[in-house]
Amino acid sequence: MHSSLPIWEIHSAIVDQLRTGNRLVLVAPTGSGKTTQVPQMVLDAGLAGDKKIIVLQPRRVAARTVAARVAWERKGKLGDEVGYQIRFDDHTSLGTRICFVTEGILLRWLQENRNLPDIGMILFDEFHERNLLSDVALALVKHLQGTQRPDLKMVVMSATLDAEPVADYLSTDKQPCPILISEGQSFPVEVRYLISHDERPITDQAAEAVEAIVNSGEPGDILVFMPGVGEIHSTINASRSVRTNERLAFIPLHGELQPEEQDLAFAPNPLRKVVVSTNVAETSVTIDGIRHVVDSGIARIARYDSERGIGTLGIEEISRASADQRKGRAGRTAPGTCHRLWTESGHLNRPERNTPEIQRSDLAEVVLLLHSLHIRKAAAFDWLDKPDAQAVERAENLLRMLGALDESTGELTDIGHRMRRLPMHPRYSRMLVEAAKLGSVRSAGLCAALVSGRDLLQRLRREDKHISEARELFEASQESDFFTLMRAYQFAKKNNFGIETCRRYGINAQSARQVEQTYDQILQIAEQQKLLKPDEQSDDTALLRCIMAGFIDQLCIRRDSGSLECDLTEGRHGTLMRESVVQNAPLFVTASIREVPSRGSENLTLLGLASAVKREWIEQMFPQHIKVQVEHLFDRTHKRVAAVKLIRFCDLVMAHEHQRDL
Ligand code: ADP
Numbered sequence: 001m002h003s004s005l006p007i008w009e010i011h012s013a014i015v016d017q018l019r020t021g022n023r024l025v026l027v028a029p030t031g032s033g034k035t036t037q038v039p040q041m042v043l044d045a046g047l048a049g050d051k052k053i054i055v056l057q058p059r060r061v062a063a064r065t066v067a068a069r070v071a072w073e074r075k076g077k078l079g080d081e082v083g084y085q086i087r088f089d090d091h092t093s094l095g096t097r098i099c100f101v102t103e104g105i106l107l108r109w110l111q112e113n114r115n116l117p118d119i120g121m122i123l124f125d126e127f128h129e130r131n132l133l134s135d136v137a138l139a140l141v142k143h144l145q146g147t148q149r150p151d152l153k154m155v156v157m158s159a160t161l162d163a164e165p166v167a168d169y170l171s172t173d174k175q176p177c178p179i180l181i182s183e184g185q186s187f188p189v190e191v192r193y194l195i196s197h198d199e200r201p202i203t204d205q206a207a208e209a210v211e212a213i214v215n216s217g218e219p220g221d222i223l224v225f226m227p228g229v230g231e232i233h234s235t236i237n238a239s240r241s242v243r244t245n246e247r248l249a250f251i252p253l254h255g256e257l258q259p260e261e262q263d264l265a266f267a268p269n270p271l272r273k274v275v276v277s278t279n280v281a282e283t284s285v286t287i288d289g290i291r292h293v294v295d296s297g298i299a300r301i302a303r304y305d306s307e308r309g310i311g312t313l314g315i316e317e318i319s320r321a322s323a324d325q326r327k328g329r330a331g332r333t334a335p336g337t338c339h340r341l342w343t344e345s346g347h348l349n350r351p352e353r354n355t356p357e358i359q360r361s362d363l364a365e366v367v368l369l370l371h372s373l374h375i376r377k378a379a380a381f382d383w384l385d386k387p388d389a390q391a392v393e394r395a396e397n398l399l400r401m402l403g404a405l406d407e408s409t410g411e412l413t414d415i416g417h418r419m420r421r422l423p424m425h426p427r428y429s430r431m432l433v434e435a436a437k438l439g440s441v442r443s444a445g446l447c448a449a450l451v452s453g454r455d456l457l458q459r460l461r462r463e464d465k466h467i468s469e470a471r472e473l474f475e476a477s478q479e480s481d482f483f484t485l486m487r488a489y490q491f492a493k494k495n496n497f498g499i500e501t502c503r504r505y506g507i508n509a510q511s512a513r514q515v516e517q518t519y520d521q522i523l524q525i526a527e528q529q530k531l532l533k534p535d536e537q538s539d540d541t542a543l544l545r546c547i548m549a550g551f552i553d554q555l556c557i558r559r560d561s562g563s564l565e566c567d568l569t570e571g572r573h574g575t576l577m578r579e580s581v582v583q584n585a586p587l588f589v590t591a592s593i594r595e596v597p598s599r600g601s602e603n604l605t606l607l608g609l610a611s612a613v614k615r616e617w618i619e620q621m622f623p624q625h626i627k628v629q630v631e632h633l634f635d636r637t638h639k640r641v642a643a644v645k646l647i648r649f650c651d652l653v654m655a656h657e658h659q660r661d662l
C-alpha cells in the first residue's frame with residue numbers, strides 16, 4: 001500500500017462513513033489513489049464482511065492494469081486475493097476479495113444472479129465519465145440495495161467536483177448520502193495553444209509537438225492523446241522521423257494490445273518515454289513520470305447513428321472538462337506543460353462538459369437488458385439523468401420489430417432471451433440467433449462486423465471511374481450489397497490489408513482491419529455461446545434471411561420494376577443508391593438510410609446496403625407482423641400504437657403482394 005498518497009488523508013473518514021452508512025460519494029483528483037487505495041482500505045477495515053469488493057471500470061485495459069498493480073502492492077499473485085474479470089478474460093478465484101470488472105460483467109451477473117449474494121460492496125470508479133453502462137449499473141444497484149440488499153454498500157468515485165447531483169440521487173429522507181473530498185496535490189501546468197488553425201493531419205502535428213518538447217531541453221516523459229488505434233500508430237510513425245539527438249521510446253497504449261505490451265507504458269525505461277494513448281490515460285490509469293501532455297483534442301465518442309439504426313463511435317471534439325483532465329496528467333509530480341492542438345478561441349467554443357452518454361446514444365441493447373430484468377418501463381425508471389424519451393421509444397419499437405418483445409404482453413420472447421445472451425447490438429444478436437438456426441453463423445457474423453464500423457468502401461465520385469471498374473470484381477451477385485462487401489473484405493485480408501492495394505479498389509484498409517477485429521470478437525462470443533457448428537456450410541439464401549432478421553424494420557418495396565424509388569414502413573419513402581447491386585428485387589431490406597439535402601424542399605432519403613428478401617421469409621420468421629394486422633381488423637381497440645405501425649408495415653407487404661399478382 002502507498003500510504004503517502006493524498007487519499008490516505010481522508011482514510012478514517014471513508015472508513016467511518018461506510019461503517020455507519022451504505023452509500024458514499026468520493027471526489028479526488030486523478031492520481032490521488034482512488035482506484036488503487038480505496039478498495040484496499042475497505043478490505044482491510046473489514047467493511048465488506050466476508051463478501052467480495054467489486055470495482056467497476058469502464059475500460060478493459062484499466063481493469064487489468066490496476067488489478068495487477070493492487071495485487072503487486074499487496075505482494076500477492078494476480079487472481080488470488082486481487083483479480084479482474086473482463087470479457088473473454090477471467091483472472092479471479094474463489095478466494096478473490098477485490099475484483100476489478102468492466103460494467104458489462106456486472107450487468108451480466110445481475111441478470112444471472114439477481115441479488116449478487118456474494119458481493120458486499122460495489123465501487124463505481126471513473127463515474128465522472130458518465131458512461132451509458134455505468135449509469136445503468138448505478139441505477140440497478142441502487143434499486144437492488146433499496147429492495148433486497150440493504151446491506152450492500154455502494155461508493156461512487158469521481159475525479160471532478162460535479163458530485164452534488166449524484167449525492168442527491170443517492171440520498172433518502174432518512175439518510176443523506178455524504179460526499180468526501182480529497183484535494184490531492186498537483187503542480188502548475190503551462191498550457192500552450194496553436195496560434196492559428198492547422199490543416200495538416202493531427203498525427204503530424206502531434207509529432208511536431210513532440211519534437212519541440214524534446215528539443216526545448218525540458219526533461220520528463222511525454223503523453224500524447226489520440227482517438228484510436230489507427231491514429232496512435234500513425235503518430236508513432238510520424239514521430240520516428242523527428243529531428244533530435246535524443247533517443248526516444250515510443251509506446252502505444254490502448255485496449256487492443258496484449259497485456260505485456262500494455263505494461264510497457266508503466267514500466268521504467270532508460271530512454272525518455274513517449275506514450276501515445278487513447279483516452280484510457282485521461283483518468284483511468286496513471287503513468288508515473290509524465291511531465292508533458294500533447295492533446296489532439298479529439299476522442300471516439302458513442303452516438304446513435306440514424307443512418308444505420310445502431311450506436312456507433314464517431315470522432316468528436318472533447319469537452320473542456322476532459323481537456324483539463326488530460327492537462328492534469330502533466331502536473332502530478334512536478335510542474336509540466338500541455339500542448340493543445342487547437343486554438344484558444346476554439347477552446348472557448350467547446351462544450352464545458354460531456355453530455356451523459358445515456359442522453360445521446362443508442363439504447364436498444366440497454367432496453368433489452370432492462371426487460372430481461374423485468375424492468376418494462378425504461379423511461380420511468382429511477383435514473384440519475386433520464387434518457388431521451390424518444391430514444392427509449394425508438395429502442396422499444398426496434399425490439400418489437402425484431403421479435404425480441406412480445407407484441408401484446410411486452411415481455412421478452414424466446415428469441416429475445418436468446419438475443420440477450422449475446423453482448424452486442426440487438427440487430428446483430430437477432431442476426432446471429434437466426435444464423436445459429438440456419439447454420440450460417442460465420443457469414444452472418446461477418447455481415448454484422450461489416451456494418452458495425454466505418455464504411456469499408458469509399459463513396460465514389462465521378463472521377464473515380466477506374467476504381468469503380470476495378471471494383472466490379474467484387475460484384476458477383478445481384479442479391480445483396482453485403483456480398484460485395486464480403487468479397488472486398490476478403491480481398492483486403494488476402495492482401496494483408498495493404499494500404500496501396502486497398503486504395504486502388506477504393507477499400508479503406510483501416511476499416512477492413514477494424515472489421516477483422518470486430519469479426520473475431522463476434523466469433524468468440526458465438527463460440528462461447530455454442531452457436532458455432534464445426535461443419536457450417538452457409539448458402540446465400542440463409543445469409544439473406546439472417547440479414548433480413550436484423551433489419552426487418554427497414555423493409556423496402558420497389559415502386560416499379562427497374563425503378564430506384566421505394567416505399568418503406570411507416571409511410572416513408574426513399575431512393576435506392578445507384579451503386580447498389582440490388583437493381584431488380586421487388587422487396588429488400590436496407591442497412592443504411594441516409595438523409596441528404598436535395599434541391600427540392602424535402603430531404604432526399606438515400607437507401608444503401610440493400611439485400612433482396614422474400615415475402616415467404618417474413619411470414620415464416622415474423623408471423624407476428626402479419627397476425628397483428630388481422631387482429632386489428634377485427635378488434636379496433638387492440639394496442640393502438642404498436643398496431644398502427646405494424647399495420648403500415650403489413651400494408652406494404654400486401655401492396656407488394658398485390659403488385660405481384662397483377
Ligand atoms: P486515481 O484512481 O485517484 O486516479 P490511482 O489509484 O490510479 O489514482 O493511482 C495512484 C498512484 O498510484 C499514482 O499516482 C501512481 O503513482 C501509482 N500507480 C498507479 N498505478 C500504477 C502502475 N500501474 N504502475 C506504477 N504506479 C502506479
Ligand code: MG
Pocket residue numbers: 031034035036125126283284285
Ligand atoms: Mg482511478
